[in-house]
Amino acid sequence: MIVRSLYLKILFAFLAILTITMLLTVGLFLMTAGRSYKCYLDQQATAKLKIFKVMVQKELDRHKDLPVEQNPDLAQFLDTCTALFGVKLWITESGGHIVLQSFEGPVDFMSSRVSPKIYHDDGITLYHYAHYVLKWEKYYAVIPISDQNQELILHLFVDTQKSSRHEGLFLIGMLLIGIAATLMLIPTVLYITRRVNRLNQTALAFAGGDLSVRTDIKGDDEIAKLGDTFNLMADRLERLVSNSKELTANVSHELRSPLARLRVSKELILDKLNTDKLNMDNTDQKGAADAILRLLNNMESDIRDLDALIEESLIISKMDYQESALEPETFRFSDFMESMMDAYQPLLSSHCLTLALDIRDLGKARQDKALVKSVLSNLMDNAIKYSRSGNTIHVSAGTVSPKGLEFSVSNPCPPMSQNDLDRLFNPFFRIPGQKAPGTGLGLTIAKKQVMRCKGTIRAEHNGREICMTVSLP
Known part of the structure; x- marks a missing residue:
């Protein structure tokens, strides 16, 4: 049996040392x-x-x-x-x-x-x-x-x-002394372990996202000093994270202004070119104007990508900087999934993709409906973006407990290493060799939203398809 409790470890260690000391004392007395x-x-x-x-x-x-x-x-x-x-x-x-x-x-x-x-x-x-x-x-x-x-x-x-013998009486006396010493040790051990547990609970709360939590361990001993060090670390980390989130939010917001000016300038140039082109008689001049128009269209594509990147960065920043409370509601998950998939049919048709549904109607679920919709939309958009024409996207869903639910989205994908699968949810990570447009933030946003619900999201590859599975308690 492995003893994991610090209280029991200290107590058992003391009892072992006490027993050995008593045996050596009795042996020395007899000798x-x-x-x-x-x-x-x-x-x-x-x-x-x-x-x-x-x-x-x-x-x-x-x-x-x-x-x-x-x-x-x-x-x-x-x-x-x-x-x-x-x-x-x-x-x-x-x-x-x-x-x-x-x-x-x-x-x-x-x-x-x-x-x-x-x-x-x-x-x-x-x-x-x-x-x-x-x-x-x-x-x-x-x-x-x-x-x-x-x-x-x-x-x-x-x-x-x-x-009875004198040795027996001596041994009984030693045993009574050992019991008395153990009883006196128990309050000290409880005092130590209670403070360690308080520090552990504070650290768990801090790791869970509550950056304002602090420990209140008093005293001048090593545990109290450790508590003070933890508070100092928490203060600095809170300031660092807060400043980083604020900087990301501000930079992302400020980038919108130059992008808007670029788009306006592009539109003005485009209008000017279209006007001048009507008055051009020279073929070479018209060819040069067409080349400029192509460059402007490419610029528009880059502006849209950058705009999407800023939008997703702002979403992540808002989720980190000012996380709103969940608003759970009770709904039939199977009806919700069918409605979502019906809304995606036009987009699937435009990409020549088919949809295979496996929805298990096991009752009602209680979750933040908007959050679930956002996660599922991210996964569906991702699957459609990286699937070729003629492929099939598989969606499986169902309730797994009186309140929890689970759903997965699978699409054909070249084999991936486990290292790449683990990095899929990292910001800005793109699958090597993948040329489809994107920012690499969609799965990051989905994971953050799932974590808000205390759920899990995982990526698996069976050799032919990549499957994104979400479990919400």
Whole structure:
């Protein structure tokens, strides 16, 4: 599972570091302080065993004339120790025969699968058994004693019968400390991620076209400085975009005046030539006049192209500079499409083109009707402009949701690279080798209008046709 939330990443990273730190701390404790503590306890146990040996030997010496098993004081002493301290005591001869014991039952008490720690001191051997999984400790001591020149062995066995150990308590304490540290960290992590999310939402709003949005993150830390840097960047970008849009709008508007003067001058020259031509008797003069007329007609074509370019530039500038609100309305999309296609029949006929319709009537749609009409007109004009006589233009349309709709316009087109398809919506881009007149702004305008509706427009080529598909939510 990939964790994408910054909050969870920080929290999990802290928990991982905390867990590793706790494990290393517990391990270090067991290897140093814990081991020293155990050694200290075992040393104390050995010292007590020395004292216990002296006390047992004193009871033996009190009745030297009696066998060990008949010594009443020794038997009573051992029974008392067993009753008070819960230890098992027994005495054996050097051959291993039990001569006296303070408990009933067998003396086989330890499994050979558990390896003890062994301590030797003054003839006393102490076996320390510990099982870290089952959490218990047991001690077994072998103490040499003597009676009437006979060597005896006193055996002592202690089962602590503890259900918990010091290490367990220490680990529980560390766990509680870790939980407390995590709980204290959560507000800090939430504080950080909440501010990052606010900055992210502001950036998304700015990327969505709201250039006036700013973040209000307070403080002197890195996130607050990042917020201030974002605001500074947004201010400069807003001014830059605003100045650029205003410049484009003003330049496009101002170009209309010299174009109008050029057209008027052309008309005056044309009138003058037509008048003079009627009075000309020389064939050479008439030929020169006809050449000038052709140049003037070419000038008129260039003026119309430039006028169209300015018009489309003004449209784009107005869309960027002062974007009007959408005016959605409910209408039957199939009827709308049929009406649009009927209006295009004369133009299609004049270019010797046929139209193939595939309209799916799936109900009503709710969109800005004028905007949809503008997008569809751009696509149809484009398809007609770049289609040769005798070709067929395919139009497919239908509703795709209770409110959304989708339509596509396809026309024959030479194969195109994916790079050229991606650049079709860039301003002033023309298909390489294409000689049809145009400004290269029609698809740019269509894309901007589609984006206003939060929709998508894409270009695809199937090897024979290029298809422009529009989806509006």
